[in-house]
Amino acid sequence: xxxxxxxxxxxxxxxxxxxxxxxxxxxxxxxxxxxxxxxxxxxxxxxxxxxxxxxxxxxxxxxxxxxxxxxxxxxxxxxxxxxxxxxxxxxxxxxxxxxxxxxxxxxxxxxxxxxxxxxxxxxxxxxxxxxxxxxxxxxxxxxxxxxxxxxxxxxxxxxxxxxxxxxxxxxxxxxxxxxxxxxxxxxxxxxxxxxxxxxxxxxxxxxxxxxxxxxxxxxxxxxxxxxxxxxxxxxxxxxxxxxxxxxxxxxxxxxxxxxxxxxxxxxxxxxxxxxxxxxxxxxxxxxxxxxxxxxxxxxxxxxxxxxxxxxxxxxxxxxxxxxxxxxxxxxxxxxxxxxxxxxxxxxxxxxxxxxxxxxxxxxxxxxxxxxxxxxxxxxxxxxxxxxxxxxxxxxxxxxxxxxxxxxxxxxxxxxxxxxxxxxxxxxxxxxxxxxxxxxxxxxxxxxxxxxxxxxxxxxxxxxxxxxxxxxxxxxxxxxxxxxxxxxxxxxxxxxxxxxxxxxxxxxxxxxxxxxxxxxxxxxxxxxxxxxxxxxxxxxxxx
Amino acid sequence: xxxxxxxxxxxxxxxxxxxxxxxxxxxxxxxxxxxxxxxxxxxxxxxxxxxxxxxxxxxxxxxxxxxxxxxxxxxxxxxxxxxxxxxxxxxxxxxxxxxxxxxxxxxxxxxxxxxxxxxxxxxxxxxxxxxxxxxxxxxxxxxxxxxxxxxxxxxxxxxxxxxxxxxxxxxxxxxxxxxxxxxxxxxxxxxxxxxxxxxxxxxxxxxxxxxxxxxxxxxxxxxxxxxxxxxxxxxxxxxxxxxxxxxxxxxxxxxxxxxxxxxxxxxxxxxxxxxxxxxxxxxxxxxxxxxxxxxxxxxxxxxxxxxxxxxxxxxxxxxxxxxxxxxxxxxxxxxxxxxxx
Numbered sequence: 001x002x003x004x005x006x007x008x009x010x011x012x013x014x015x016x017x018x019x020x021x022x023x024x025x026x027x028x029x030x031x032x033x034x035x036x037x038x039x040x041x042x043x044x045x046x047x048x049x050x051x052x053x054x055x056x057x058x059x060x061x062x063x064x065x066x067x068x069x070x071x072x073x074x075x076x077x078x079x080x081x082x083x084x085x086x087x088x089x090x091x092x093x094x095x096x097x098x099x100x101x102x103x104x105x106x107x108x109x110x111x112x113x114x115x116x117x118x119x120x121x122x123x124x125x126x127x128x129x130x131x132x133x134x135x136x137x138x139x140x141x142x143x144x145x146x147x148x149x150x151x152x153x154x155x156x157x158x159x160x161x162x163x164x165x166x167x168x169x170x171x172x173x174x175x176x177x178x179x180x181x182x183x184x185x186x187x188x189x190x191x192x193x194x195x196x197x198x199x200x201x202x203x204x205x206x207x208x209x210x211x212x213x214x215x216x217x218x219x220x221x222x223x224x225x226x227x228x229x230x231x232x233x234x235x236x237x238x239x240x241x242x243x244x245x246x247x248x249x250x251x252x253x254x255x256x257x258x259x260x261x262x263x264x265x266x267x268x269x270x271x272x273x274x275x276x277x278x279x280x281x282x283x284x285x286x287x288x289x290x291x292x293x294x295x296x297x298x299x300x301x302x303x304x305x306x307x308x309x310x311x312x313x314x315x316x317x318x319x320x321x322x323x324x325x326x327x328x329x330x331x332x333x334x335x336x337x338x339x340x341x342x343x344x345x346x347x348x349x350x351x352x353x354x355x356x357x358x359x360x361x362x363x364x365x366x367x368x369x370x371x372x373x374x375x376x377x378x379x380x381x382x383x384x385x386x387x388x389x390x391x392x393x394x395x396x397x398x399x400x401x402x403x404x405x406x407x408x409x410x411x412x413x414x415x416x417x418x419x420x421x422x423x424x425x426x427x428x429x430x431x432x433x434x435x436x437x438x439x440x441x442x443x444x445x446x447x448x449x450x451x452x453x454x455x456x457x458x459x460x461x462x463x464x465x466x467x468x469x470x471x472x473x474x475x476x477x478x479x480x481x482x483x484x485x486x487x488x489x490x491x492x493x494x495x496x497x498x499x500x501x502x503x504x505x506x507x508x509x510x511x512x513x514x515x516x517x518x519x520x521x522x523x524x525x526x527x528x529x530x531x532x533x534x535x536x537x538x539x540x541x542x
Numbered sequence: 543x544x545x546x547x548x549x550x551x552x553x554x555x556x557x558x559x560x561x562x563x564x565x566x567x568x569x570x571x572x573x574x575x576x577x578x579x580x581x582x583x584x585x586x587x588x589x590x591x592x593x594x595x596x597x598x599x600x601x602x603x604x605x606x607x608x609x610x611x612x613x614x615x616x617x618x619x620x621x622x623x624x625x626x627x628x629x630x631x632x633x634x635x636x637x638x639x640x641x642x643x644x645x646x647x648x649x650x651x652x653x654x655x656x657x658x659x660x661x662x663x664x665x666x667x668x669x670x671x672x673x674x675x676x677x678x679x680x681x682x683x684x685x686x687x688x689x690x691x692x693x694x695x696x697x698x699x700x701x702x703x704x705x706x707x708x709x710x711x712x713x714x715x716x717x718x719x720x721x722x723x724x725x726x727x728x729x730x731x732x733x734x735x736x737x738x739x740x741x742x743x744x745x746x747x748x749x750x751x752x753x754x755x756x757x758x759x760x761x762x763x764x765x766x767x768x769x770x771x772x773x774x775x776x777x778x779x780x781x782x783x784x785x786x787x788x789x790x791x792x793x794x795x796x797x798x799x800x801x802x803x804x805x806x807x808x809x810x811x812x813x814x815x816x817x818x819x820x821x822x823x824x825x826x827x828x829x830x831x832x833x834x835x836x837x838x839x840x841x842x843x844x845x846x847x848x849x850x851x852x853x854x855x856x857x858x859x860x861x862x863x864x865x866x867x868x869x870x871x872x873x874x875x876x877x878x879x880x881x882x883x
Contacts, residue, residue: 004609023738026701026771027795037633037700039587042610067703067770070630070660162700162795 006044009035010136011113012079012121013050013058021060029143029164031115032061036069037163038141043072043111049079049097084118091124098133110136111168130171138169187213193246194239198386201378208368215366216240217247222318222338222363224346227370230425233341236370237299240339244297252296252336255289260302267310269326272317278327288325290317293336301341303363304349311356314338318362338363373420373427374498380413383424387431399435401443409448416508419459419498430455469493473540474533481533489533492526496540502526543571543616546858549579551851555590559643560830560852562597564859566619566647567834575614585611589635593643596629600644600651624653624712631661633702636668641708645689646830648710655710663697663704664735664775666792669823671706672733672777673788678827680786685835686716696737698773714881715835719828722841724819725783732762732778732806737769743799747776750803755810776806785819816843818872825849829856829877833863837879841872849875 011032018032019025036043046065050058055076062074079097081089103110112129114122128134144165190213191206200206215223223240225233234256241254262270265279273288289298300306306314317323318338322331340363349355373380384406392398401409412418413427420426434443434451469490474481481489492509499505506522507514514522530536546561558574565572578584586594591608594615598605602623606616629640637659648655663671669678671693679689688711697704732751736744744764752762755778767773774793779786791805813821820828820842826849832838833856845866853864863878 023771026738033700039589040583040610042588042591064701068633068700070632 006108007042007111008045008047008108009043009111009113009139010047010134011035011049011115012117012125013048013054013061014116015050015054015057017116018061019057025064026162029162030061030064031141031164032113033064033068034141034143034162034164035113035115035139035166036065036072038166039163041166043069044108046072046074047077047101048074049077049094051080052078085120087120087124090118090120091127094121094124094128095133098128101134103135105135110134111139112136113139113141115139115141138171139166140169141166190217190243190247193243194236196235196239196386198379198382200376201382202371202376205371205376205379208370212236212240212368213243216243217249219366220249220337221365222340223365224363224367225339225341225370226367227343228372228423229343230421230423231343231370231372232424233343233370234299234301235424236368237297237301237339237341241297241299244337250296250337252294253292254297254299255293255336256299256301257289258301260305264307265326267307268313271310272313272323272325273328273332274326275328278325282327286325288332290323290334290336291325291332294334296336297339298336299339299341302343303340304342304344304346304355308354308356311359315356315359315362318359373423374418375500377414380427381410383427384410384413384431387428388435390428391432391435395435397435397441399438399441399443401434401448402445405443405445405448408445409451412448412452416495416499416504418455421459426455426458469497473535485533492529493540496526496537502537543573544858546572546574546855548574548577548614551854552847553580553851554578555587555593555639556826556848556851557855558590559593559597559639560855561859562594562617563643563646563830564834564856565617566597566601566603566622567650568859569619569621570859571616571618573614573616577613577615579613585613586615589631589639592629592631592635593640596627596640597643597647599629600627600647600655622647622651624648624651624655626656626658628658629660631659633662633697633700635661636665637661637663637697637704637706638665638671638674639668641674641691641706642669642827645708645710646834649687649689649712649714649831649834651710651712653712655712657708657710658694658705659708660705661697661702662699663693663695663706664773664790664792665699666794669827670775670777670788670790672779673790673823676779676781676786677788677821677824681719681721681824681828682715682831684717684721685719685832685838686713687831687835688713696735696767696769696773698737698769698771698775701769701771703770715831715879716881717838718836718879719832719838719840719877721785721819722839724785724817728781728783730757730761730778730780732757732776734762734764735767735773735775735777736764737767737771737773739772739774739793741766743774743793746799747774747793747803750800751776751778751807754804754807774802776803778806778810780810780813782819785824787813787819787821787824789813789821813843816872817841817870818843820875822846822849825873825875826852829853829864829875832877832879833860834881835879836881837863837877839874839876841869841874843872845873845875 014031018030020030048058048062058076062076065072065074079093081093083089112125112134114125129136129138141164144163191209194209194213225236227233238254244250257270259267269286271289273286273291274282276282276285313323321335322333324331346355346360350357350360388399430451434447437447470486470493495508496505499508503523506526509526510522530540546557548557558577561572561574577586591610594605594608600622601619603617603619608615631637631640640659641657644657671691675691679691682689690709692707694705694707734744734747748762748764776791777788779788789806789809791802793802818841820840822842822844825842826846828840829849829852856864860880865876867874
């Protein structure tokens with residue numbers, strides 16, 4: 001405590017505890033007087049908050065405080081509320097005081113006395129102090145125990161019980177580290193929910209999950225999950241819901257729809273519901289997913305696949321919490337949190353006129369792009385264990401991998417040649433296949449070798465089906481290229497795109513020749529090759 | 543600059559008060575450190591701060607570190623000033639402890655001074671006004687100090703609201719003290735003070751005291767006093783031709799009236815069992831004025847930790863001028879005064 005600065009106490013007059021007109025008032029502990037009787041506290045000014053109807057009491061109390069503590073200037077301040085147990089009213093009144101008070105935190109120290117007033121007032125004072133509307137420390141007083149014979153007779157008063165004791169609580173102090181660490185534990189637990197308990201070794205992903213945890217707890221605004229297919233958007237959306245549920249932030253259900261699976265009227269009616277006869281085939285009323293997600297979470301995957309009409313209705317539902325079922329003339333209310341998923345670049349879709357700009361602006365507030373498996377290769381091992389456990393849980397059959405098999409699979413999985421096109425979905429399928437085929441519940445090296453071949457086969461045609469990688473990269477110059485160069489360049493670009501760095505791509509492309517050379521400058525070699533086509537790493541990666 | 547260890551001996555506010563007075567009277571800047579270092583709440587408390595500031599006021603002294611919880615202060619005194627002083631200390635401390643600090647300083651002022659102090663006058667941890675009036679000041683008169691003390695209004699803890707007024711003529715003690723016998727017993731008297739408490743408290747205390755000491759009705763009075771808040775004290779005095787001894791016990795919340803009277807009676811009885819004229823509390827108070835004045839010697843019933851601490855602080859400023867010796871079951875205290883030459 002800086003003792004040379006004036007100490008200002010702010011407190012409510014306690015119409016019950018501080019009351020008393022006759023001499024008997026000195027017989028008992030009165031918190032506002034007791035605060036000024038503390039041996040180790042000198043209060044320069046006391047801001048006494050009270051209602052106008054307690055003016056007389058306030059005057060008497062001020063005189064008593066001045067008598068026991070002549071150094072204290074008592075200032076009377078009116079604050080009005082008709083019901084001291086009405087939270088809104090009391091908070092409003094105290095907030096008004098805090099907003100209008102000429103705080104000088106550079107010159108004075110402040111204590112907010114929370115012993116007087118109703119419990120509601122105490123809570124409000126705490127909240128206002130905790131939120132720094134009142135830049136103060138809290139002080140609590142209590143009637144002291146009677147002085148025992150063992151106490152030191154130096155305090156100069158033999159009747160400390162009437163002065164009571166006090167405790168100062170600084171909500172900013174680091175001694176609340178313990179509490180803070182409990183919050184941190186809770187948040188770590190939240191992050192564990194979000195990752196299904198799979199520890200991540202990827203720092204970027206860990207940061208992303210921590211942020212998602214924070215946002216999930218703090219907001220009901222829409223969240224947009226990006227990232228390639230199979231990166232875990234659906235799983236994460238469900239986990240966000242579970243986290244919110246565990247913290248009592250939602251009480252409705254989790255409702256999900258992959259927008260790519262419904263088109264036209266079917267999409268509209270699935271989302272918003274319809275009245276009987278709204279269109280051919282609408283033989284009954286249908287509720288719709290938005291209504292079902294009321295006070296819950298609605299996860300719309302592949303939101304970019306939604307038609308423009310549905311987008312407009314969805315926007316209104318997100319903004320105003322109301323929408324019109326097909327064929328209905330009365331709007332329906334539903335309060336849900338929207339989580340949208342998309343593996344497409346929605347900005348490009350807006351540009352192409354396939355996605356409404358205003359809807360994107362609305363759902364783009366919190367955007368999290370989940371990295372693909374290839375960007376989180378260090379997380380393959382924990383995810384492998386997780387998939388094995390999941391198989392055991394789903395099939396009631398424990399499956400293990402022997403050491404060689406495990407090492408071989410992990411070596412393959414971490415190598416650049418494993419492109420993991422469908423990311424965690426690929427990994428999950430691979431584990432499911434191996435586990436299903438495992439004789440005696442044990443995955444051996446042969447099974448792994450077989451699975452690697454299968455994955456390679458799966459990825460190759462998909463890479464080709466992915467179209468010519470040179471499209472859009474070379475433009476008109478493409479026509480001038482010989483087929484001989486085109487084929488070579490196309491494969492080089494493919495390798496570049498599934499590699500994390502230029503060096504990694506170089507190592508893959510020049511894997512054989514680098515063994516023969518003493519200095520390996522594959523990156524430089526690759527860069528020079530690309531430069532021949534007016535290309536560089538950034539452009540190839542797109 | 544002289545440095546005093548504030549944690550030595552009794553280790554409380556006494557060192558502070560004695561050091562400040564000696565610093566002012568010898569014109570020695572002083573640094574008092576480790577203030578109350580061995581106490582549960584170390585450093586300056588409110589009541590100490592009040593005494594420190596009062597000492598600085600009466601001699602225009604400069605203070606460093608005089609703040610709540612401070613563990614060290616530095617004090618540069620100047621010449622004590624005559625005049626009229628008023629200190630309002632609320633119930634943060636005892637008026638008599640503040641007077642105890644400023645009185646010796648003002649004896650060196652350039653003229654008469656009056657001091658009015660508002661706050662607590664009857665406080666269990668400080669000498670009550672009656673003790674100063676009946677016991678302490680008469681001894682000072684014998685050695686040539688001229689000061690009087692009036693109780694304007696009683697003030698009890700925690701309400702305070704009391705007032706004392708002291709008139710002080712300049713001049714330290716001129717005559718060496720020789721106080722070895724009590725002399726002839728002249729009178730004994732007790733007063734039960736009561737404020738804003740049921741009357742039976744006073745009558746029970748009076749009855750218990752008479753019973754315990756075998757005193758007569760005429761020797762014990764009950765007196766209702768005007769004060770803020772409740773207050774109760776039993777004050778007994780034994781007047782001899784050479785000296786008057788005063789003993790006090792204070793009423794406390796949840797303490798039986800009879801127990802308060804017993805407290806006081808026990809102190810009286812203990813004093814009567816000895817022949818020495820000076821009681822323990824008076825001994826504490828006499829060391830400083832004697833050392834600053836013409837010195838002298840007295841016999842006392844016992845030596846308190848306060849007295850030994852006072853002697854140590856005096857030694858730091860004036861050298862080893864206080865000597866203690868055992869004599870016939872009492873303690874002989876000899877003080878060499880500054881004015882002795």
